[in-house]
Structure formats: structure tokens, C-alpha cells
Amino acid sequence: xxxxxxxxxxLLLIGDSGVGKTSILFRFSEDAFNISFISTIGIDFxxxxxxxxxxxxxxxxxxxxxxxxxxxxxxxxxxxxxxxMLVYDVTNEKSFENIKNWIxxxxxxxxxxxxxxxxxxxxxxxxxxxxxKERGEQLAIEYQIKFVETSAKDSLNVEYAFxxxxxxxxxxxxxxxxxxxxPGARSGAHQLRANEQQRKPTSWLSRCSVL
Amino acid sequence: MDKPAEMSxxxxxxxxxxxxxxxxxxxxxxxxxxxxxxxxxxxKELPFMQQDTRKGGEVQIETxxxxxxxxxxxxxxxxGFTHTVANHKYLSCADCYAGPLGYYEIDTKHSYVALTRVxxx
Ligand SMILES: Nc1nc2c(ncn2[C@@H]2O[C@H](COP(=O)(O)OP(=O)(O)OP(=O)(O)O)[C@@H](O)[C@H]2O)c(=O)[nH]1
Ligand SMILES: [Mg+2]
Ligand SMILES: [Zn+2]
Numbered sequence: 001x002x003x004x005x006x007x008x009x010x011l012l013l014i015g016d017s018g019v020g021k022t023s024i025l026f027r028f029s030e031d032a033f034n035i036s037f038i039s040t041i042g043i044d045f046x047x048x049x050x051x052x053x054x055x056x057x058x059x060x061x062x063x064x065x066x067x068x069x070x071x072x073x074x075x076x077x078x079x080x081x082x083x084x085m086l087v088y089d090v091t092n093e094k095s096f097e098n099i100k101n102w103i104x105x106x107x108x109x110x111x112x113x114x115x116x117x118x119x120x121x122x123x124x125x126x127x128x129x130x131x132x133k134e135r136g137e138q139l140a141i142e143y144q145i146k147f148v149e150t151s152a153k154d155s156l157n158v159e160y161a162f163x164x165x166x167x168x169x170x171x172x173x174x175x176x177x178x179x180x181x182x183p184g185a186r187s188g189a190h191q192l193r194a195n196e197q198q199r200k201p202t203s204w205l206s207r208c209s210v211l
Numbered sequence: 212m213d214k215p216a217e218m219s220x221x222x223x224x225x226x227x228x229x230x231x232x233x234x235x236x237x238x239x240x241x242x243x244x245x246x247x248x249x250x251x252x253x254x255k256e257l258p259f260m261q262q263d264t265r266k267g268g269e270v271q272i273e274t275x276x277x278x279x280x281x282x283x284x285x286x287x288x289x290x291g292f293t294h295t296v297a298n299h300k301y302l303s304c305a306d307c308y309a310g311p312l313g314y315y316e317i318d319t320k321h322s323y324v325a326l327t328r329v330x331x332x
Pocket of ligand 1: 125152
């Protein structure tokens with residue numbers, strides 16, 4: 001069957017337990033009584049299709065399990081990922097301080113040119129806030145990473161964050177293509193196939209055993 | 212005569228494929244484009260979407276026999292994959308957790324979507 005998309009990006013959500021990674025990935029639900037079969041097993045990843053400047057982009061977004069600590073997330077985990085959302089909780093100082101540890105972990109284990117973005121989640125909980133927006137912005141400037149405060153609860157900036165990260169990856173990819181191929185002799189589909197070959201060895205069976 | 216849970220083929224299948232766009236029954240999230248999956252008949256047990264917690268820890272299941280077969284996971288518009296259970300992952304709506312809408316086979320990397328668990332538009 002012919003390829004029905006232009007780009008495929010693998011994204012990862014990372015951050016301390018309880019910051020809201022799973023809530024960001026799914027539509028927020030506080031209905032604890034709605035015990036669906038799915039929520040008891042938990043979601044590994046999802047595929048979303050978005051339109052970016054006329055291109056059809058498939059996002060494969062991986063959640064990370066709560067017990068996971070930056071010490072235990074290693075190369076195998078990051079393999080193939082092109083974008084990482086670093087999430088902290090604005091009502092939890094510790095989760096903010098740990099962003100630096102997460103970044104160090106990414107630098108040690110992920111591919112050097114992975115796109116990153118910092119999300120300060122739960123910004124709807126202003127009364128409980130421990131980390132000001134300014135401190136988030138400051139950290140982002142320090143690392144030269146994009147930053148936005150989000151609320152999974154109010155669906156605030158969540159879409160924006162994924163589109164922004166995806167757009168940055170796409171821009172980086174197109175730049176690389178231009179650098180390595182003379183104009184005219186290239187196509188998005190071409191590049192995509194090359195990437196898929198690369199990703200093959202990381203069958204997500206092997207990834208699952210890591211989880 | 213069709214079994215009660217069976218859906219009329221001619222309304223949903225054309226040239227062996229899904230004639231219509233497939234969406235989530237609960238939130239309308241788009242799952243598959245029209246004509247992107249093969250219609251197949253096979254008997255398979257799937258857990259119910261809502262589990263009655265009063266019945267203890269046992270998972271309540273039903274047999275389903277009509278599926279859309281998706282060979283490449285990137286054919287999906289929007290879909291969620293659960294953690295692995297035995298030899299497969301369950302499929303869920305990418306937006307609202309509804310599911311299992313079907314399952315994904317680890318060995319073959321193929322996905323199967325139950326006709327009765329999705330909306331045809
Ligand atoms: N008020 C508010 N609560 C949130 C928000 N996002 C998540 N929560 C709540 O925070 C708690 C933890 O959210 P999760 O999404 O499970 O956090 P997680 O990062 O996936 O946690 P682990 O899976 O343990 O790593 C839940 O009770 C959510 O309801 C938000 O934006 N606002
Ligand atoms: Mg989680
Ligand atoms: Zn849904």
C-alpha cells in the first residue's frame with residue numbers, strides 16, 4: 001500500500017511521577033468511577049495524525065511508567081526518539097529541580113540532535129503553585145529549550161506543545177535534507193524510508209522488555 | 212440469519228475494505244480513513260469495554276467475529292496501544308481511553324479493529 005503520510009516522528013514524555021504525563025497524553029478524566037478495562041492496563045503509546053503546513057505527520061507518542069527514574073532510563077529507551085517533552089508540575093518544586101537531571105540523562109543517552117521542550121504542567125492550580133512561570137522560562141533559556149506552561153485538566157497549551165515540538169522536528173529534518181541532497185532530487189517519502197530502516201532494530205518488542 | 216452482534220457487511224464493506232471512515236463511538240476521534248483496512252471474519256475473544264467490578268477480579272469477555280485488519284500501525288489516524296498482555300496489546304481510542312477497540316499482535320505486528328466497537332461515518 002502506498003504511504004499515506006509525509007513524516008513519522010517518535011516522541012517521548014518524560015518527567016517525575018505524578019507530574020501529569022499520562023494526563024497530557026490523554027483527555028483528562030477525573031471520573032475515578034469510570035474504571036475502563038484500558039485504564040487498568042495502561043497505555044504504552046499512541047499514534048496521532050496531524051497536519052503541519054500541508055504535510056501529513058504521524059506522531060508516535062510514548063508515555064513513561066511512573067516508577068521510571070532518570071537513573072533507569074537508558075539508551076534503549078530513547079532510541080529512535082526525535083522529540084522529548086520534559087514535564088514538571090508547577091505545584092511540585094522537586095519535579096522542577098529534577099528537570100536538570102532529566103536533561104542530563106537525555107544528553108547521556110539520547111541522540112544528540114533530539115528536539116526538546118519543557119512543560120510546566122498543572123498551571124490551573126495557582127493556589128498551590130511552588131514554581132513561578134519566570135523560573136520555568138529562565139530554565140528554558142539556560143538550556144535553550146522551548147517552554148510552555150500547560151494544564152492537562154483545562155486542555156491548555158497541550159495541543160500547542162505537540163504541534164510546536166513536531167514543527168521544530170520537521171524544520172530540522174528539512175534543513176538536514178537540504179544540506180545532504182541537492183534540491184529537486186529529494187522527497188519527503190524518500191527520507192522517511194531511510195529513517196524507518198534505521199528504526200527497524202528497535203522493534204518495540206525490545207523496547208517493551210526495557211519498560 | 213445474522214447473529215445479533217453481527218453487522219451487515221454490505222453497509223460497511225466495499226471491495227473487501229472499510230467503506231466508511233471509522234471513528235470512536237464515544238468521542239468521535241478519527242481512527243481510520245475510509246478504505247484503509249481489510250475486512251475479515253475470525254473468532255476472537257475480547258474483554259468488554261466496561262468491566263463490572265462487582266464480579267471480582269475476573270475479566271469478562273465476549274466473542275467477536277468481524278474485524279478490520281490493519282497491517283501497518285501507521286495506517287491509523289489516531290489510536291492508543293496498551294502495555295503488552297500475553298502476546299498482544301489492546302487498541303484504545305487515542306483521545307478518551309475507550310476500548311479495547313481491538314488488538315495488536317506482537318508477532319505479526321498486525322492490528323485488528325472490532326467492527327461492533329467503532330462508529331462508521
Ligand atoms: N489540577 C490538575 N491536575 C492534574 C493535571 N495533570 C494531571 N493532574 C493530576 O495529577 C495526577 C497525576 O497525573 P498523571 O497523569 O497520572 O501523572 P504521570 O506523570 O503520568 O505519573 P506517573 O505515571 O506516575 O509517572 C492525577 O491525579 C491527575 O489527575 C493538571 O493539569 N491539572
Ligand atoms: Mg503516567
Ligand atoms: Zn474516544
